[in-house]
Structures are given as C-alpha cells and as structure tokens.
Amino acid sequence: MDLMINKIIEAVKKGKYTLDEPEWDDVSEEAVDLVKKCLTYDMDKRISASEALEHPWFKKFAKADKVKKSLASKALNNLKNFRAEQKLKQATLAYIVSQCLTKEETDKMEEIFSSMDKNNDGMLSKQEIKEGYEEHFGIPIDDEELDKIFEAIDTDGSGAIDYSEFLMATMNEQQLMSKEKLRAAFKMFDKDGSGTISRDEIKEALGNLDEEMADKMISEVDEDADGEISFEEFEKMMNNIVSVKGKSA
Numbered sequence: 001m002d003l004m005i006n007k008i009i010e011a012v013k014k015g016k017y018t019l020d021e022p023e024w025d026d027v028s029e030e031a032v033d034l035v036k037k038c039l040t041y042d043m044d045k046r047i048s049a050s051e052a053l054e055h056p057w058f059k060k061f062a063k064a065d066k067v068k069k070s071l072a073s074k075a076l077n078n079l080k081n082f083r084a085e086q087k088l089k090q091a092t093l094a095y096i097v098s099q100c101l102t103k104e105e106t107d108k109m110e111e112i113f114s115s116m117d118k119n120n121d122g123m124l125s126k127q128e129i130k131e132g133y134e135e136h137f138g139i140p141i142d143d144e145e146l147d148k149i150f151e152a153i154d155t156d157g158s159g160a161i162d163y164s165e166f167l168m169a170t171m172n173e174q175q176l177m178s179k180e181k182l183r184a185a186f187k188m189f190d191k192d193g194s195g196t197i198s199r200d201e202i203k204e205a206l207g208n209l210d211e212e213m214a215d216k217m218i219s220e221v222d223e224d225a226d227g228e229i230s231f232e233e234f235e236k237m238m239n240n241i242v243s244v245k246g247k248s249a
Contacts, residue, residue, distance in 0.1 A: 030057035073136045075112050075170035079129070080145065082152050082169035088217050090155050091206055092185045092238060093168040093176070099188075100181040106167060113166050123160035126150065177238055186231050196228035 019032060034057045037047040047055070116124055116132040124132075126146050133141045153161055153169045161169075168176075189197045189205050199214045209217075221229050221237045229237075 028057070030055070033057070074172075075109060076133055076136055078170045079153065079166070080133075080141070080149060082149075087206060088202065088221070089237060090168075092182075092189075092234075094155070094164065095185045095188050096176060096181050097164050097167045097171075100184050101167070101171070101175070105171075105175050109167055109170060110163075112170075113163055123158070123162055124166060125160050129161070179235070182235050182238055183231070186234050189229075189234075196226075196230050197234065198228050 019035070034047075034052065034055045037055070038052060040046040113124070114120075116128050118128055118131070129149065130141055130146060133139075150159075150161070153165050155165060155168075156162075186197070187193075189201050191201050191204065197218075199211065199218055202214045202217055203209045203211075218227065218229055219225075221233050223233055223236075224230075
C-alpha cells in the first residue's frame with residue numbers, strides 16, 4: 001500500500017496522469033478538456049480559476065441551469081394563474097394531458113415537479129408549492145392565494161396536486177392547446193362523429209351528471225343556442241384558459 005501511495009505521489013510531482021480508465025468513457029469532451037487544463041504541470045500554462053469558470057463546460061451547465069430556472073418560474077406562474085372552473089374544461093385538459101402529450105413535451109415539467117416533490121410521494125402538498133414558489137420568485141405566497149391555486153387545480157379534491165393536475169396548469173399553452181390536440185379531445189366527446197357535442201355525449205363522457213347540469217354546461221359554451229357544441233365553440237372555450245393566464249402573467 002505504501003509503495004502504491006509513493007508511486008502516486010511521484011507521478012503527481014512529475015505531472016504524470018492518465019484519463020484512459022473506463023470511468024472516463026462517459027465523461028464529456030468538455031469535462032475532460034477542463035480537467036486536463038486544471039492538471040497542467042507548468043503553473044504558468046495552467047488554467048486559472050477565473051479562466052476555468054469561462055470554460056465551455058461551465059458555460060454549458062450554467063446555461064442549462066438558467067433555462068431550467070426560467071421554465072420553473074413560468075410553470076409556477078401558470079400554476080398561480082390557472083383557471084378552468086367548468087367541468088368540461090377540466091375533463092378536456094385531463095384527456096389532453098393523459099393521451100396527447102409526448103415524453104419530449106413533458107420531460108422538463110417532470111424535472112420541475114420532481115424537484116418540488118420533496119418527500120417523493122408523487123404529490124405536491126401546499127407546503128411544497130409554497131416552498132417552490134418562494135425558491136423561484138424570492139417572495140412568499142400567502143395562504144389565501146395558495147387556497148385559490150388548490151381550488152382551481154386539485155380537481156379530485158385529494159388535498160394535493162398530482163402530476164397530471166400539475167401538467168394541466170403549468171404546460172406551455174401552445175403545446176397544450178394546439179388545434180391538433182383540441183381536435184383529438186373534441187372527438188373524445190363527439191362519440192357519433194356528427195361534428196357537434198350533444199347533451200347525451202357530455203353525460204356519457206363525464207358521468208354522474210343530471211340533465212340540468214349537462215344543459216348548463218352546454219349553454220355556457222353554445223353561442224348560437226342550437227343546443228349543441230361545435231368545434232369552434234369548444235376551441236373558444238378552451239382558449240379562454242390561455243387568455244386568463246396571459247392577462248394574469
């Protein structure tokens with residue numbers, strides 16, 4: 001053991017090292033380059049601390065961290081301003097989130113959700129939302145505002161925000177509300193393919209609705225008063241969520 005240590009010390013004194021071990025196989029070229037420059041034997045040629053901070057490896061990860069923080073701030077702002085009081089809107093968003101989003105579209109949001117989910121239970125409590133908001137905005141969020149967030153987003157009344165509910169409220173509007181995704185959601189309601197959503201189709205899709213409630217849901221959206229919801233009326237209803245976010249942001 002002493003012999004091995006002595007060999008290492010002698011190698012260090014002579015500035016000899018190797019990065020050929022398997023542990024370095026998956027290390028990026030930028031990282032290897034930075035290590036080599038930091039280990040340069042001649043101190044006059046060795047990279048300084050300030051120069052190291054300007055190295056591409058540091059620049060790359062500093063930029064990634066900045067982007068992540070920016071996305072987190074936007075997500076939390078959307079969370080705060082999200083409003084989808086109508087059950088039809090909530091059902092549509094739930095369908096889009098569960099059936100229409102790709103992994104590429106949700107990867108960043110998953111990272112943000114996981115970073116806020118301190119106890120790793122797959123849910124965000126009021127305390128976790130509060131801490132996340134203060135971390136990214138530097139100011140506390142009051143309990144009344146927190147209650148409003150949960151009232152709008154906690155659609156299943158569990159007392160916590162699950163990942164699907166988080167996505168509904170925080171996803172980029174252009175991704176969430178694209179015409180393609182709205183068309184897919186509309187078809188989910190329009191079972192007979194007639195091009196309109198009827199009272200019976202709403203009752204079938206949402207379940208546990210009496211006729212009075214179904215009629216009320218249609219009347220809130222049915223601008224031409226024909227008793228059914230066209231795609232144009234459906235799209236306008238959903239885009240109102242985007243308008244609320246935009247005005248409040």
